[in-house]
Amino acid sequence: MSKENTEYLISRNKKIYEVIIGLEVHAQVISNSKLFSSSSTKFGAEPNTQVSLVDAAFPGMLPVINEFCIKQAIKTGLGLRAKINKRSVFDRKNYFYADLPQGYQISQFNYPIVGEGSVIIDMPNGQKTVGIERLHLEQDAGKSIHDMDPQNTLIDLNRSGVALMEIVSKPDLRSPEEVSAYIKKLRSIMRYLGTCDGNMQEGSLRADVNVSVRLKGTEKLGTRCEIKNVNSIKFMQMAINYEANRQVDLIEDGKTINQETRLFDTKKNETRSMRNKEDAHDYRYFPDPDLLPLEVSDEFINKLIAEIPELPDDKKKRFIDKFKLSSYEATILVSDLETSKYFEEVVENSDVKLATNWITGDLFAVLNDKNLEISQSPVSAKNLSKLINLIKNGTISGKIAKTIFELMMDGDKDPSKIVEEKELKQESDPKELEAIINKVIQDNPDKVRDFKSGKTKLFGFFVGLVMKVSGGKANPQLVNDILKQKL
């Protein structure tokens, strides 16, 4: 097994296989009400409290399209640089299941609302464009609960009818790393647009992963297997890893790969066959006669174009141009909308270089450690910029700043107040510093001798000692200057 660039290649018996991956991402649309009813979509409500007669498929109930969901889907399409189809059709996908009250899911089959588009992902060796096949709108099903009652399966219809966008990529992904970058980018774009919160724990974002393998250098795609409903990036990567190797093993053993739907068992870290092509459902898709074809005008689309905010790719470019950030730094800072906002707020009044380092360094470490989003940051952008300015104008040293930063986290304290209270102001009075330095030189005649006889490395020792005696408050630049004179 070897990894070249970002491709995932599998070697067996001197043959090299490449892994071809396509994703069908199911993204829950941010909307107060469902796709075809006015019920609430709030997560975590008591079971069956957010169910209308339409959601529960009572006799004579009819779906009425939620215009807001249409806008959200088109905006997402615009964010994916995709073709917006001015005419799309809702179809019925027919199958029986206890948590599917209508006996069919309303989806879009032949005529999706969004056509081909693309997503740019940043990989260590450069950018890569991943093709988007289509985006269509569909209803979510309810939830079957099998473990609450020993005899019965219970049904919660709160989710029934919630709007989902199914975003189908082309088979352009070549490794688990690319999958991770793609999902993150997709999520970032949708969060910027406010069309999907991307919360994988709550199931707002989940994916079916299509995996096939082929000998490197050949054209024809291998038989693919679809791994259903994987709900974390880590599991997607594990599933791809397992599945690709399983397929290579089959080929190497002279066996054939069956086109089938598989499940990923997160506990055993393996994929298992769910159903093969022969017993695949016949969904009997046909246009939903309760809904007229959906037609949107240029005017409608243009209004939405005007509402599209600056998206990650554009923002990254602007950050590089305006703040002279590296591509790497810019990628990190724009990946999350809130982070980019935070960054811009900090640099509005303070040094860009320091801000970049503090945000991507200390702040991220703290957020990571405490498992917080940047919007929940214990240090506000305003106070972080104050801290940076205290460093920049020489009031405190970088080292003291770290101490202050720790203290700031207790209730987002103003760093200048901490400096005052704890008397942490940097010692920049040359006379005071000279006194300390003179004492250090007097106390260490041996070291002074050694230094003068050529052990110049000892300079650091003196600096350290001065800093220690000053309680870390000495201005390092001044200490350097004075020491050089004295020695």
Added chain:
Amino acid sequence: MNSITSQSLTTLVKNIKNKKLSSEEVTKAFIERSEKSKDLNAYITEDYSNALSKAKKFDQNPNFDLKIPGIPIAVKDLFCTNNVKTTAGSKILSNFIPTYESTVTQNIWNEGGILLGKLNCDEFAMGSSNETSFFGNVKNPIDKDLVPGGSSGGSAAAISGQLTPITIGTDTGGSIRQPASFTGTVGLKPTYGSCSRYGIVAFASSLDQAGPMAQSVQDCALLQEIISTYDPKDSTSADFKRNSLSKELTREIKGKKIGIPKEYRVDGMPGEIEKLWQKGIEYVKDCGAEIIDISLPHTKYALPTYYIIAPAEASSNLARYDGVKYGFRSKGENLIDMYEKTRSEGFGDEVKRRIIIGTYVLSSGYYDAYYLKAQKVRKLIKNDFDEAYKKVDAIITPSTPSSAFKIGEKTSDPVSMYLNDIFTVPVNLAGLPAISIPAGHDTKGYPLGLQIIGKAFQEQELLNIAYALEEKISFKNKIKDWWIK
């Protein structure tokens, strides 16, 4: 005064507004007659005591500005009625009590109508004789051995038997017009999108349309004016200018061009139907309208097209009756077993037949050959009408290829049953309005109807033509109240 129940809706409204009759008197009269008419089996659910108390309440504080003040009305049991059992003629909904009201019935109550009860119909409106109802067949007031037609058979029996002054049915392939024809009454299938489908148990969504069934064209116009409203709760509801149909009704149809489609002269059509049609043509001329021969070349494909599209939609629409949420449930070993038992026991044969046909024509490998092709033919059929309407204002045909048939006569031969809809289904496929008016009797004395097909959303013109012909025909139903002992 004439007995209350033999008065037309329009007369009853006048008498109530003039305080010659109270709502209670009228309601009581229809309840009494309905109770004496149990032998017809027209009702599935009676709501008499509620009706009476509503009538009394109305009389205490009457609002004569309403269009049908305090008028009792029984409706087809396909319309969901708040707190009143709604079965669609099926075992699978035999215990179903909606917590909501269909838009069409709500419109009736809003104008002063009072629910008398729910009328029998073919199961899920699938049938042409009212013999597929779980609640038993309905007898035609014309003769005890005759079917009343279907699927709105209970409605047709109730209006012709004078158990209700007016009623509503639904028409997917002829379910209002054919029973109207079989019972000597007037039945209007409005333009698709004219009446909201919200709260009507769905059979085939792209074809279903509610409409009035009445003793006269005037009454029909009045009820149509009430039930037809734009409804945002139904995405297929049309927002068009709606006439005050009953007020604007006129017999002045001079100069109108009426088309006679040659394709409706089907093989084996009884001579008396042909004669009736000819008679209709003469009346049209008498009214000063012009007769024009037209062609609707794809007519012969209408029936097979209908019997692909309607079952396809039905197979999906009826998937919700699975025993999980409401209605009848049979015990099963597991989910699939429960589904199978519930649906096997809950649905009757005709419904199952259509679910199977519908499932088949939508299956992969058959979809293109059946469903897709049927949709294309449907477009051709609609184009036929569009072409014809460049030359004519309306089209006149027989309503049915025969008069009412005997109970049990066609139950074992579904195809001969389906053939009953041959003149009515093209109209549903094209989404057009059409009315059946009684136009004569066959040699056995059974009523025969003429169908007038109008342009989309031109119900006023359609009703005007029917109104003019009605006067010329001056049809009298021969009902002898044989069922009242």
